[in-house]
Amino acid sequence: MLRGIHKASSTWLGKAVMGVIMGFLILSFAIWGIGDIFRGFGANSVAKIGGTDISIEQFRQFYTDKLQQLGQQLRRPITPDQARGLGLDQRFLGQMLAESALDEEARSLRLGLSDKSIAERVMTDPNFKGLNGQFDRGRFEQIIRNAGFSEQRYVAEQRNVLLRRQIAQSVSGELPVPQSMLDAVNRYQNERRSIEYVVLGAAQAGNIPQPSDEELTKYFDARKVQFRAPEYRKVTLVSLTPAELAKPDAISDADAKAVYDQRKDSFGVAEKREVRQIVFPKAEDAAAAEEKIKKGATFDDIVKERGLNPADTNLGLVTKRDIIDAAVADAAFALPSGQVSAPIKGTFGTVLVSVGKIEPGSQKTFEEVAPQIKQQLAEQRVRNEINDLRDKIEDERAGGATLAETAKKLNLKATEIEAVDRSGRAMDGTPVAAIPRSPDVIGAVFGSDIGVDSEALQLPDGGYLYYDVAAITRSRERTLDEVKDQVTARWRAEELAKRLQTTADDMLGKVKGGMPLAQLASENGLQVETVFGLQRGKAAGGLPASVSDAAFKIAKDAFGVADSDAGDRRYVFRVTEVSVPPIDPQAASPDQLKANLQSSYADDVIGQYLARLEADLGVKINQQAVNQVVGGQTNQ
Template sequence: MVRHTFLFARNTMLTAMRRLAGTWFAKALFLLLILSFGIWGIEDVVRKFGTDNAVARVNDEAIELPEAQLATRREIARIQRQVGSSFEITPQMSQQVARRAVENLIMDRVQRQEAERLGVVAPDQAVQNYVWSIPAFQGTDGRFSRLLLDQFLRNNGLSEPEFLALLRADLQRQQLVGAVRAGAAGPDALTKPLLMWQGERRVAEVATLPLSDAPEPAAPDEAQLRRFHENNPERFSAPEYRRVTVATLSPATVAAEVQPSEQDLRATFEAHRAQFETPERRTLEQAVMQSREAAEKIAADWRGGASFADIEREAQAGGGQALTLGTLDRSSVPVPELADAAFALGADGVSDPVQTPFGWHVLKVTGIEPGHARSFEEVREQVADDLRREKAADLAYERANEVEDALAGGATLEEVGQRFGLPVEKVTIDARGQTQDGKPADLHLDASGRDVALRAIFAAEPGQAPRLAEAGQVGLFAFDLQEVIPAALKPFEQVEDQVRAAWMQDARRRSQEERAAALLGAVKGGKSLQDAAREAGLTARRVGPFSREPDQQGANSPPPELLAPLFATAPNEATMAETADGFAVGQVVDIVRVNPDADPLGLGRVRSEVEQAMLGDLEAQYLEALRRNAKVTINPTMMGQVSAR
């Protein structure tokens, strides 16, 4: 009975549901269920619907987070190359660098979009020529070096397509701003006063009071010396010293491990054969005439035995000129037609007239230096040295990764040095790299790398784990700071002689300062400097006319410390300044002004300087206008995720 009742209820419910399924209410209910299950499966997508994951947008073109982070890291690397790899990035600095990197990306987008709008392009050939013209990519032979380019790309974390894209964008930018810069012109209202200011000369009477001429001060007693010693601790203190262990890694430290094979040496020689070849060179004389007939006459006379002096007179008489070109190889002759003519002649040969935009040329070969190609055996050692340096740089780069891994794993510098053959020094040094006995410590780094390492050592705190850092272009270093020995005032007894000498020198300085002030007061009271100096037992000399720039010889110029004060002083007024060896007092007696209209060359130079400054301002204003007119949005949330790490 119960079973039948259950079956009846079930059938009744199914029948009701079938009827309900045909209604609009049921269809809406099922649609809602389907959507809820679908949303449950794609929850992350729906949750982000309506949000923007780009760090910034420029006219709807996105700057994504990975691109912004990469640009930030490159900006950090650029800063560290300039100020040293010991430069530590604080969170606040990281934020500022990230904002700057993103702003650079925004300006890149703005300029590129404007170039596309105007149809500005940079052809592949122009990009290639641009790359080949960069001095950093040219080898010792002055030619493009693929090796140097690859090294640059590796050091900057760039792929070749990325680098070429950057250059292409830069070429487009140059075309954009070039059109804007072309319109600048320096007005006379600005250039003439500037030329007058630059060209102004002054004549002055100058009296110098060197410390060596000061009266001998009375000898100080011990109390005076001790007081002077205590009041000037910076002059009599031992510097701060730091006890450190330093390990260095550079191509020089691993060079002994590099032994190029015979096959490598010959392959390198073949790849760089051109730099071992000396091209043929010819000593050339040339006459340039304005007509073919005059040039043919010159050629005929030259072949007939006329001397160069005769040809020179004949060319001048005919409205042309003759000159000696010197000894040149083919590539050094600027006009291809002239190069072809010159290198087709034999010794003492004279060419037929050759026409160029400059006129009709006649060339004579007065000497030939045959070309020479050095053999592999001749340059074997040079090739080996170059290859060793190259491979040592690569090996040092690979070794750096191993050293970093070892340090990260907790190895000490001594263990790292022993494992990888690195020089390790335990030293106690001051900020100049001097040991406590006054000798320079050997840190196995060149001058620039040494400076970087010293700055890092004296910026560190004890207890920091050693890490590998760049020291200049090719060196790396790591250090472990064990102890900081603070600067301390040396005992009086230890530096008594130094204190006495410094006290005497200071007394002489005060004496000469008082005499200079009295001399200045006398001139301000109405006396000439000549009269005031004579009364004080001094000598005043007249100097000038002199310019605002110091005279290297100093014979006709005041002491450099007195120059600016004299140019800020009115005629017949006086001023004084402390110099490297004492004091000087000067009185302006004449001002020699320039007439800008009488100096067209000077006016042209100043106008060029003004125009260059104006060009920079025009470019900045143009780029600012492009930035302002572009639709730029920055996502603060995503911007906070951009990191320099």
């Protein structure tokens, strides 16, 4: 629509017509107003809790910031449709209401924090410290700017966060965790079970004949929806990425050689050495130790003599860069294997160094890495051109050109995909490799339509992906002849599953009646197998997780039946052993378990507190204003 207005107003006549139209729109708003859209609610409010109004602009900014943060974590943008599908709009609005409720409570309790307290919190935040371990103002400004905050807004938000935390901590406190709860959770997480079992497969199902035409037709007619042809879409893709637009042949050997010389160490594998060191506070002590080594003492003798732990003297198998002290590094990498150095005046004292195993490094030549360097340089240079190309594409499409026509005119590569379904597969069932998996291109394509001028998707490498839906093949019912092989295979799979289940149930009845599992197995030509240490929900011993789940639903010495993941096997088993390790009070895991439970209890208590607080304050939500921000349907 915006491109249509842009195109229409490109001439003097179009500008005049659009001016008249806009004039009528402005006049109509002036006469009739827009309050009717909101019907009884503040026109600029999304919600109200107590005396706090949450404006449309506040919610828009909060909602946008949260989506951007989530998109950065997932490394792909989240579309409005995806956000609504996940319920993020209601979740974020609920978060704003909860925060506003706590802010109201803080004001009613007259809680406050001094500017000095806020400043101390910011100054001590490890995220804002530089390489020297001190507060770095430049880093602080960059981080909050990237997060969408001004300094004033960030400080105000931090004050609110700390006050909310005070209230939350006073409500939840240090909630004690009952020992019975610890025992129950420990049992659930750490209980182990052992079973003996037999496996029923295709051999136990007997011969399954081919279905008759009548059987197959009846089976197909009852399940036609399972064999429908999915909807397919023909798509044109044009990507603007540094990798695709780069022209490495345009990079000179001189430019590439300069980069190689500057970063030479990164093009290869650095030499590694096993290095040990003894640091002496006094130089004379190091000299005395050197004399003892010359007279036959070993490096280990000196370590023992000085009462050192051998592990504390071992730097491991390291590169030269891994050694912090430059003097020690130079000496260690000049020393032959098996030798001990002379005393070295290091940064932290006088040092004796011993070198053990040496792993030689390797260095790639310029000729070996020149293509890689030229590609990287070409990509760096082309990044500045991407935005210019994007503007040209937008102008061409605003003029009515298709994406394929635009690509041809601008000498860009257009990829034509004849057919793709919602799972990203072609008509033959194979994945379409030309479609990127990030961002969600398939979701965007199936959310568009023929002739829709869709916005470009942002790619993880900073580029853009344009797409056009050229044609749509609607989903349809297939005939039996089209899918006869698939129908036959599924019929046989279900028939196999039925027979195996009947046989397994029959065997289960016999062992429950008193027949030993070994005897039953022998009569049926099966072998009894055993597996130990099963855990809930985990596959073990070559068994699927479904067997573990079934084993934890029955008592010790009881029998059960479990299915395989594919349905082509059945397991008849007996639980032979149940063990629950006691909680070790000295181990770290109980403390972690207790902390997790305390956190869960605190979340529940705070949740109930917020619910009561919101009920007391009163909450009103303007869903039409919410939809205005998130792009949902509005009720007229």
